[in-house]
Amino acid sequence: MKPYEQIQAIYLHTPFCVQKCLYCDFASYACRDASVMERYTDAVCKEIASGGAVKLPVNPNATIYFGGGTPSTLPVECIAKLVDALKKNKYWQEPAEATIEVNPGTADLAKLKAFRELGFDRISFGVQSLNDTELKTIGRIHTAEEALQAIAWAEEAGFTRINADLIYGLPGQTMESLRKTLEQLVETGIEHISVYGLIVEEGTPLATLINEGKLILPDEDTAADMYELVQNFLKEQGFERYEISNYAKNGQYSKHNLVYWKYEPYAAFGAAACGFDGASRFTANEVVADYLSQTQEAVIYNEENLSNEELLGEFMFMGLRKTSGANLREARERLGIDVMERFASEMEPFFQKEMLRYDSEQELLFLTERGMELGNLIFEIFVTI
Amino acid sequence: MDQSKIRNFSIIAHIDHGKSTLADRLIEHTGTLTKREMEEQILDSMDLERERGITIKAQAVRSMYKARNGEEYMLNFIDTPGHVDFTYEVSRALAACEGALLVIDSTQGIEAQTLANVYLALDNDLEIIPVVNKIDLPSADPDHVKREVEDVIGIDASDAVLCSAKTGIGIEDVLEAIVAKVPAPTGDETKPLKALVFDSKFDAYKGVVLYVRVIDGSLRKGMKIRMMATGAEFEVTEVGYFKPGLVNVDSLEVGQVGFFAASIKNVKDARVGDTVTDANNPAPAPLPGYRKATPMVFCGLYPVENSEYDNLRDALEKLQLNDASLVFEPETSTALGFGFRCGFLGLLHMDVIKERLEREYGLTLITTAPNVIYEVFRTNGDVEMVDNPSNFPDPTVIDHVEEPFVNATIIVPKDYVGAVMELSQEKRGEYENMTYLDESRVMIHYALPLSEIIYDYFDRLKSTTRGYASLDYELCGYRDSNLVKVDILLNGDPVDALSAIVHREKAQVRGRQLVEKLRSLIPRQMFEIPVQAAIGNKVIARENVRAMRKDVLAKCYGGDISRKRKLLEKQKEGKKRMKQVGSVELPQEAFMAILKMD
Numbered sequence: 010m011k012p013y014e015q016i017q018a019i020y021l022h023t024p025f026c027v028q029k030c031l032y033c034d035f036a037s038y039a040c041r042d043a044s045v046m047e048r049y050t051d052a053v054c055k056e057i058a059s060g061g062a063v064k065l066p067v068n069p070n071a072t073i074y075f076g077g078g079t080p081s082t083l084p085v086e087c088i089a090k091l092v093d094a095l096k097k098n099k100y101w102q103e104p105a106e107a108t109i110e111v112n113p114g115t116a117d118l119a120k121l122k123a124f125r126e127l128g129f130d131r132i133s134f135g136v137q138s139l140n141d142t143e144l145k146t147i148g149r150i151h152t153a154e155e156a157l158q159a160i161a162w163a164e165e166a167g168f169t170r171i172n173a174d175l176i177y178g179l180p181g182q183t184m185e186s187l188r189k190t191l192e193q194l195v196e197t198g199i200e201h202i203s204v205y206g207l208i209v210e211e212g213t214p215l216a217t218l219i220n221e222g223k224l225i226l227p228d229e230d231t232a233a234d235m236y237e238l239v240q241n242f243l244k245e246q247g248f249e250r251y252e253i254s255n256y257a258k259n260g261q262y263s264k265h266n267l268v269y270w271k272y273e274p275y276a277a278f279g280a281a282a283c284g285f286d287g288a289s290r291f292t293a294n295e296v297v298a299d300y301l302s303q304t305q306e307a308v309i310y311n312e313e314n315l316s317n318e319e320l321l322g323e324f325m326f327m328g329l330r331k332t333s334g335a336n337l338r339e340a341r342e343r344l345g346i347d348v349m350e351r352f353a354s355e356m357e358p359f360f361q362k363e364m365l366r367y368d369s370e371q372e373l374l375f376l377t378e379r380g381m382e383l384g385n386l387i388f389e390i391f392v393t394i
Numbered sequence: 395m396d397q398s399k400i401r402n403f404s405i406i407a408h409i410d411h412g413k414s415t416l417a418d419r420l421i422e423h424t425g426t427l428t429k430r431e432m433e434e435q436i437l438d439s440m441d442l443e444r445e446r447g448i449t450i451k452a453q454a455v456r457s458m459y460k461a462r463n464g465e466e467y468m469l470n471f472i473d474t475p476g477h478v479d480f481t482y483e484v485s486r487a488l489a490a491c492e493g494a495l496l497v498i499d500s501t502q503g504i505e506a507q508t509l510a511n512v513y514l515a516l517d518n519d520l521e522i523i524p525v526v527n528k529i530d531l532p533s534a535d536p537d538h539v540k541r542e543v544e545d546v547i548g549i550d551a552s553d554a555v556l557c558s559a560k561t562g563i564g565i566e567d568v569l570e571a572i573v574a575k576v577p578a579p580t581g582d583e584t585k586p587l588k589a590l591v592f593d594s595k596f597d598a599y600k601g602v603v604l605y606v607r608v609i610d611g612s613l614r615k616g617m618k619i620r621m622m623a624t625g626a627e628f629e630v631t632e633v634g635y636f637k638p639g640l641v642n643v644d645s646l647e648v649g650q651v652g653f654f655a656a657s658i659k660n661v662k663d664a665r666v667g668d669t670v671t672d673a674n675n676p677a678p679a680p681l682p683g684y685r686k687a688t689p690m691v692f693c694g695l696y697p698v699e700n701s702e703y704d705n706l707r708d709a710l711e712k713l714q715l716n717d718a719s720l721v722f723e724p725e726t727s728t729a730l731g732f733g734f735r736c737g738f739l740g741l742l743h744m745d746v747i748k749e750r751l752e753r754e755y756g757l758t759l760i761t762t763a764p765n766v767i768y769e770v771f772r773t774n775g776d777v778e779m780v781d782n783p784s785n786f787p788d789p790t791v792i793d794h795v796e797e798p799f800v801n802a803t804i805i806v807p808k809d810y811v812g813a814v815m816e817l818s819q820e821k822r823g824e825y826e827n828m829t830y831l832d833e834s835r836v837m838i839h840y841a842l843p844l845s846e847i848i849y850d851y852f853d854r855l856k857s858t859t860r861g862y863a864s865l866d867y868e869l870c871g872y873r874d875s876n877l878v879k880v881d882i883l884l885n886g887d888p889v890d891a892l893s894a895i896v897h898r899e900k901a902q903v904r905g906r907q908l909v910e911k912l913r914s915l916i917p918r919q920m921f922e923i924p925v926q927a928a929i930g931n932k933v934i935a936r937e938n939v940r941a942m943r944k945d946v947l948a949k950c951y952g953g954d955i956s957r958k959r960k961l962l963e964k965q966k967e968g969k970k971r972m973k974q975v976g977s978v979e980l981p982q983e984a985f986m987a988i989l990k991m992d
């Protein structure tokens with residue numbers, strides 16, 4: 010069986026946060042009501058038992074990812090119930106990796122130990138910055154010190170695989186503050202860092218504040234300087250950039266996220282969670298109340314059937330995000346499209362400018378470092394309009 | 395109907411002085427349309443006309459009115475285009491009338507356009523009836539306006555009609571004044587047919603529909619007619635009048651206004667101003683005043699997608715069926731590929747055509763900056779008309795160049811005289827004279843290069859006078875000018891479509907402004923793009939569009955792939971509207987940059 014004919018990853022969504030960050034446009038709601046969380050947990054367990062939308066055989070080593078929102082807002086008993094449901098229904102067998110996202114503001118040693126005991130072997134912390142002013146500006150609930158403490162507790166709890174998310178281009182951020190954040194973070198010894206440029210999404214409170222001139226973003230050039238700082242600094246520190254925004258030491262890649270970038274099938278459970286069977290995408294209702302009532306009967310998924318062209322476009326722009334490149338042989342086998350032939354003329358200028366590179370033996374197409382900086386220009390080649 | 399009961403009139407007004415509203419009221423009051431049939435401002439029927447609040451094509455309506463004296467009259471109202479671009483069309487519509495209502499906003503007074511049209515009406519010997527509108531407004535000052543009419547135009551305004559087209563006050567007085575004062579037609583029904591064409595439009599079923607005023611004789615269905623200017627002959631298939639929809643009748647009699655169709659395929663054969671006569675019994679001479687409309691403003695129209703070239707040609711041909719003043723011929727630009735050089739009566743005409751091409755024909759177009767037509771005298775004695783800056787000859791072979799000038803009339807409160815003169819001087823204007831209309835308003839005459847009017851004269855005039863100035867102008871011939879061609883180079887390569895002809899003294903400043911503007915309009919691309927302005931081989935200004943440093947989706951995981959794909963699709967779609975010139979992608983606005991400089 011080909012890897013793309015099996016569920017390779019399982020995602021479970023928790024749409025709750027202690028408080029919504031100002032830049033966030035994900036499906037999450039500020040909620041501290043334990044009874045709602047319990048009802049939600051039961052609903053997700055029900056969905057898991059029903060088999061969800063993606064009807065493919067499950068790879069016994071499929072990765073597990075508890076994301077959000079903030080899964081760590083859920084009481085430990087709820088997490089335990091969810092893990093149990095996944096195990097009972099053969100989604101959680103011998104996962105190659107089991108990650109849980111944790112907001113440093115919700116962490117304590119006992120909780121992290123409990124996660125470890127439940128079988129999670131990887132933690133992803135939303136650190137974002139180690140500058141308290143910056144954290145406050147974007148509405149994070151924790152301080153820099155709490156973030157560093159959380160990482161220390163995770164290590165004490167027995168986690169060896171820890172990720173921290175960072176954002177650059179924050180309002181008020183400077184090259185100096187970013188450098189300091191990076192230095193402090195690397196000092197903790199964690200082996201995985203994700204760094205994202207801030208995206209101001211329409212309709213978020215952050216967008217309003219910026220439009221009203223109450224917050225000012227670093228200009229385009231400073232943001233680009235920050236991006237370069239991140240590249241150079243992490244490289245010096247022995248991190249390998251294995252995806253546009255992801256860096257790992259000692260090969261500690263996120264196996265779960267690699268499933269997305271390799272465009273392999275994944276199952277998903279929970280409100281707003283999105284599963285993919287290799288041809289169609291299924292998204293559950295993101296309104297928690299609707300999701301709760303639906304699970305009484307059967308979850309109704311918003312189904313998006315992708316055309317072959319759309320599949321190819323996504324396969325390419327996801328695949329090219331990895332430094333290991335997009336596998337054109339697989340594109341041909343899966344989708345019947347010879348990428349080198351079909352897009353030859355559009356790709357040509359990018360080969361000339363050394364933004365694209367092709368390994369004809371392995372049939373792998375790569376973005377060069379410069380290509381990654383202007384990735385969208387290349388991704389656009391493969392999407393259809 | 396007896397000619398003595400016919401009244402043919404039009405309405406003259408400055409923009410926004412209430413012409414369309416008054417026309418609506420007259421039609422309503424005479425019961426030509428029931429209230430239910432009345433759409434607001436029914437006369438401006440084209441979408442664009444309504445949006446812009448102006449009349450582009452003339453219209454005509456026949457109403458029957460029972461006057462206070464008990465007699466019934468046939469009132470033919472001929473609407474005129476309300477913009478300086480269409481002065482010739484206005485003059486022909488006026489020539490079809492015996493009288494005109496001069497509508498003046500009682501809160502504003504006479505404006506430049508009012509005057510220009512009054513003079514046109516006087517040239518055509520029309521009886522002018524002053525109508526003071528908007529008297530319901532608190533700031534109305536009808537006596538002042540009447541005095542102004544007497545002082546400035548020199549016609550008696552003592553029995554001017556006061557009305558409010560909006561509220562309906564005085565509408566019947568307007569109708570009575572038309573009956574009493576507009577002379578009845580005095581044509582001879584026994585003479586051979588002579589009818590004046592004052593407009594035409596293309597109808598997919600009928601062919602060209604000609605709007606005519608019968609001067610002598612009569613026009614009947616089935617008769618063979620001849621267009622006296624073109625000599626073309628046709629058989630009349632339909633005759634009728636406007637209500638304002640078409641109503642068929644057997645004939646149009648002497649003095650009447652209406653339409654006819656004769657299976658004419660192209661408006662070129664039915665030009666405004668031409669005389670229609672009986673082919674079997676022709677009139678000895680046509681009506682005076684006919685001329686072919688000549689385009690004054692030119693620009694290049696190019697499809698963004700080269701594959702749309704044929705569609706653009708088809709669309710232009712279709713528009714030309716309805717608009718004989720639109721001219722176009724194929725041209726090639728090294729930067730833009732295949733397109734057309736198009737000639738228009740003026741800027742508004744250009745905008746209207748451009749908008750119709752995009753709206754009605756779904757084309758995505760690049761328009762080059764408009765320019766006038768230059769008369770270039772070569773050192774070898776040859777003279778040529780240049781309608782495209784990129785065809786402007788090398789300075790070494792030019793003896794001298796002439797450009798079109800206009801006589802501009804500006805009316806402005808006296809406090810702004812200094813500002814207007816300063817601006818006009820800066821725009822290379824030649825002062826002619828100035829008269830006080832009353833103690834507070836002044837009329838100034840300047841000869842100005844038409845190219846400056848096209849460039850930004852009107853906008854600047856409006857802003858320096860806080861909107862108080864009104865402007866009208868007419869072409870007054872060609873004058874010697876010291877002009878040079880400024881070329882723009884992107885990445886070291888000249889882009890012909892961005893070349894501009896400017897006065898030598900301003901070349902330096904314009905060149906610098908232009909490259910600065912282009913730098914801000916051209917999006918950052920993969921590499922740095924030098925933008926240069928040059929005269930001949932000499933670079934006079936330079937800016938760089940710096941290379942784009944970063945453009946990549948930061949985050950992409952399982953849940954938002956669709957959204958990210960749509961984002962990329964949208965970005966790609968946006969770029970489709972840009973034109974690839976060499977290795978540089980140019981947005982449409984770049985080609986109009988020269989018009990958008992401060």
